[in-house]
Amino acid sequence: MANLFRLFAAAPFTARFGMIVILIVAVIGLFAPLIAPYGETAVVGAQYEPWSRQYLLGTDNLGRDMFTRLVYGTRNTVGLALLTTVIAFTIGSILGILAALLGRMTDRILSRIIDVIMAIPSLILALMLLTIVGTSIASMVFVIALIYVAPVFRLARASAQTVVVMDYVQAARLRGERLPWLILREVLPNIASTLVAEFGLRFCFVFLFIAALSFLGLGIQPPTADWGSMLRENATLISFGDVTPLLPAAAIALLTVSINFVIDWMLHRASGLKD
Amino acid sequence: MSRIWVLLGERLALGVVTLIAISALIFLGVELLPGDLAQQILGQSATPETVEAFRRELGLDQPAVQRYFQWLAGALHGDFGNSLSNNRPISELLSARLGNTLFLASFAAAISIPLALTLGVLAALYRNSVFDRLCNVVALVCVSLPEFFVAYVLILFFSVRMALFPSLSNIDAAMPFGELLYRSFLPALTLVLVVVAHMMRMTRAAIINVLASPYIEMARLKGMGRLRVILFHALPNALAPIINVVALNLAYLVVGVVVVEVVFVYPGLGQLFVDAVSHRDVMVVQSVGLIFAAAYILLNLIADLLSIVSNPRILNGEG
Numbered sequence A: 001m002a003n004l005f006r007l008f009a010a011a012p013f014t015a016r017f018g019m020i021v022i023l024i025v026a027v028i029g030l031f032a033p034l035i036a037p038y039g040e041t042a043v044v045g046a047q048y049e050p051w052s053r054q055y056l057l058g059t060d061n062l063g064r065d066m067f068t069r070l071v072y073g074t075r076n077t078v079g080l081a082l083l084t085t086v087i088a089f090t091i092g093s094i095l096g097i098l099a100a101l102l103g104r105m106t107d108r109i110l111s112r113i114i115d116v117i118m119a120i121p122s123l124i125l126a127l128m129l130l131t132i133v134g135t136s137i138a139s140m141v142f143v144i145a146l147i148y149v150a151p152v153f154r155l156a157r158a159s160a161q162t163v164v165v166m167d168y169v170q171a172a173r174l175r176g177e178r179l180p181w182l183i184l185r186e187v188l189p190n191i192a193s194t195l196v197a198e199f200g201l202r203f204c205f206v207f208l209f210i211a212a213l214s215f216l217g218l219g220i221q222p223p224t225a226d227w228g229s230m231l232r233e234n235a236t237l238i239s240f241g242d243v244t245p246l247l248p249a250a251a252i253a254l255l256t257v258s259i260n261f262v263i264d265w266m267l268h269r270a271s272g273l274k275d
Numbered sequence B: 001m002s003r004i005w006v007l008l009g010e011r012l013a014l015g016v017v018t019l020i021a022i023s024a025l026i027f028l029g030v031e032l033l034p035g036d037l038a039q040q041i042l043g044q045s046a047t048p049e050t051v052e053a054f055r056r057e058l059g060l061d062q063p064a065v066q067r068y069f070q071w072l073a074g075a076l077h078g079d080f081g082n083s084l085s086n087n088r089p090i091s092e093l094l095s096a097r098l099g100n101t102l103f104l105a106s107f108a109a110a111i112s113i114p115l116a117l118t119l120g121v122l123a124a125l126y127r128n129s130v131f132d133r134l135c136n137v138v139a140l141v142c143v144s145l146p147e148f149f150v151a152y153v154l155i156l157f158f159s160v161r162m163a164l165f166p167s168l169s170n171i172d173a174a175m176p177f178g179e180l181l182y183r184s185f186l187p188a189l190t191l192v193l194v195v196v197a198h199m200m201r202m203t204r205a206a207i208i209n210v211l212a213s214p215y216i217e218m219a220r221l222k223g224m225g226r227l228r229v230i231l232f233h234a235l236p237n238a239l240a241p242i243i244n245v246v247a248l249n250l251a252y253l254v255v256g257v258v259v260v261e262v263v264f265v266y267p268g269l270g271q272l273f274v275d276a277v278s279h280r281d282v283m284v285v286q287s288v289g290l291i292f293a294a295a296y297i298l299l300n301l302i303a304d305l306l307s308i309v310s311n312p313r314i315l316n317g318e319g
Helices: A002-010 A013-030 A066-102 A104-119 A123-132 A137-164 A167-174 A181-216 A227-240 A246-271 B002-033 B037-042 B048-060 B064-076 B092-123 B131-145 B149-163 B179-181 B183-212 B212-219 B224-263 B269-279 B282-309
Strands: none
Touching: A002 B183, A013 A066, A013 A123, A013 A246, A013 B179, A066 A104, A066 A137, A066 A181, A066 A227, A066 A246, A066 B064, A104 A137, A104 B183, A104 B282, A123 A181, A123 B224, A123 B269, A123 B282, A137 A181, A167 A181, A181 B224, A227 A246, A227 B149, A227 B224, A246 B149, B002 B064, B002 B282, B037 B092, B048 B149, B048 B183, B064 B183, B064 B282, B092 B131, B092 B183, B092 B224, B092 B269, B092 B282, B131 B183, B149 B183, B149 B224, B212 B224, B224 B269, B269 B282
16 A cells, blocks of 8 residues: 555656546446436436536436436446456457467468458448447447457467467476466466556547447437437537536546556556656 | 569558458448348338348349449449438439548648647657647647547637637538638647647657667767757658658548537538448448548558658668
8 A cells, every 4th residue: 555655656747647537537436326416317407407506517408417417427438438448358368369379370360350350440340330230338339349359459469479489388288288278377467467558548449439439329328328428418508608518528538638647657667768 | 672662562462452351341241230131121011022122122132242243343433322211322422522521631631740740840859848748748638538529629619609610510512612611620620639649749759769869969969950950860760650650640530530520510421421320321331431441541551651662771672
């Protein structure tokens, strides 16, 4: 604990700011039902009420409390982004290590498939896949996870390739260990730090991606509260000069900026670069 | 000199192969639709006879491979078939919108590239100064902002509060050029803010990378000014990575227009694409997807070709 505090104190201002924001978002997401004054989809007043004691940030286009929706949106948007990133990392790193371990045809076939996925711009690919599987939360998670398997695969394969030629992996092979053992006990521990650093970065992309899809009306579907679709639903209010609809978008921006500040600092520390 | 042609040829062939693979993937995706396209469109209540007739009209009674080649050949001639939702030829929908999207992307590129290069050179020149740090933080913030957030903030300030620019850029080809620029200024500015940060940071990094070389020290020791050293000694050698980043960002621009077009109701390909996805108009999605993918691959290809060409080692046959 004392170590953590020292690390925190030594961090530059931007990184400290980022860590505090991430902590706040995590707390809000975890304890959403305790913090929110109303139910997630409860209609509590008239449409577009102004900010007041009763409705902290006013109400939305259907008369639901904005503050409540924002709090639940934290849980839904961030939670789904986390789930999607975890799925993409699990599949991507296992396939990547597998390709590095087995080599030959497995490696070649997997790499070519990944090359094709990477050659299509991700938003375009996602929209095309969503046309095929239809729009729902499950299909959105599936589609985005599938797209982000590609960069994770490349990273895992590249870092695993330097590990699989090590003597201890050869020894394990000669001992007759099976594939799951080789993947989980020999290779994965040695590339874990690289993957963890990448995780934060990819989470940001996935998070923005989910927000963008929901904003386009193709991601998280109403009445579930989420930051992207909240902006879409209340965008008309902006033309009257009201900033309320921008709050969910500002929350998205604040969280990604914070994560990027922290990652930037961590990369800087890890690389030991001064310039 | 022959080595460079081999390299360029290899890269070009790879690009063509990728494009064909992707067109096959796009086509195959629709084949994987649960059930049958005709059934899907007509709904559960359609009689088997109407479904059969509609299948014949769409050409679904022919084998998939044959239809794929017909589709590809049609696409090469600019004939993409008919839209499912209004039965008009897709090429009619595409032509004007493709022009609009390219106009918006080039407008954004015309502002962002000179701006990014200037800022990058200045940041490298005054590195570790307050100006450089400020540039770095602003760049990091810009990279992390979602496009729609930037777009709505611009709308709030420039069109609602100050009433300088329109918030809806409903342009058409008949408007005079100045009017076009005026109406598409806010979407272009949004795109500029999104891409300029990345280009600027890469320009700065590329120049600083070169600044560590002995010939830079030599130039400084001769008594040259810092700006002169950067412009005439560092920049030409940092050009290859910079060109690469610029081309990659152009590729991003073409794709990044989707969200921005939706916000500003700009009549481009991106909006057509999103509409088609929500109506599940598979034919339009296929065609627009193919165009976007092709543009993206083409610009990436150009980035690769330029970085091969601008590498003096390969150019002089030493590599």
